[in-house]
Amino acid sequence: MAQEGTFSTPGTVQVTDFSRGDVFARNCPTRQLLDRVGDKWSVLILMLLGGGGLRFNELKRRIDGISQKMLSQTLRSLERDGLVEREVHPGKPISVSYTLLPLGAGLLGAVRMMTDWAETNMAEVAQAQARYDAMEEAA
Amino acid sequence: MAQEGTFSTPGTVQVTDFSRGDVFARNCPTRQLLDRVGDKWSVLILMLLGGGGLRFNELKRRIDGISQKMLSQTLRSLERDGLVEREVHPGKPISVSYTLLPLGAGLLGAVRMMTDWAETNMAEVAQAQARYDAMEEAA
């Protein structure tokens, strides 16, 4: 457990010599982060929680493509990473709310950089794809 | 074709009401981008090419955990998205070089924001994980 899509094979990415620090060391600390961002739901949840705390079923209703399995699973990951806080409010129908922690807010900020870039450049990417596909077909 | 891990099910994520624009519209233009960033190799390749053009086998050697299947596949995606340029240099042993296009450089910039954040906050995330796991075990 605790290992998901990590590198298990002997492979051991050894990239150490690009312009920056030691990002992507063999055990790849940042890799985790990219996996988080890359997965289907984390970012959605993060952005939703950016607007304030929400309860489990509120999140489920807002996203609605998500299964409760993936929701609880993703929330647990986010909680484990210290990005969101889980608070149980006892009551007759019990309720649990999730809120963004400072760490999660920071990540959300970084994520928005990405989505901003995507928003402004997606059209150009789409054009490139269209051109590429046209070439393909011609061949 | 052209749809990979997209939402096919009736689900249709309808998140439209968070603080920003219309990121994550039902067909999710930015989703593609996050998938690119999330996959195992794109970011590595992008960062490597950030240091200048490289040939196929140079990339393969530098990353080395990668299979040539994934390398060529990822490169083709990046090329299709207009992020990298593929140039064939005829010769006895043929050689093909890949270089970052402006669009790819822009994405690389956004990615670095993420990796920067990761580098500075990974320790805190690791602590949070350790705490969480300790709790788990206690229960």
Add this chain to the structure above:
DNA sequence: CAGCATCCATGACGATACTG
């Protein structure tokens, strides 16, 4: 309401072998 456990389909990926 807020989950966990289980089963099952899909597809991502690695290994291997072959081509221009």
Add this chain to the structure above:
DNA sequence: CAGTATCGTCATGGATGCTG
């Protein structure tokens, strides 16, 4: 050298049913 093609594996994630 720079790939393509095929195959097997294993993880990801959806659907369903049950619990406190």
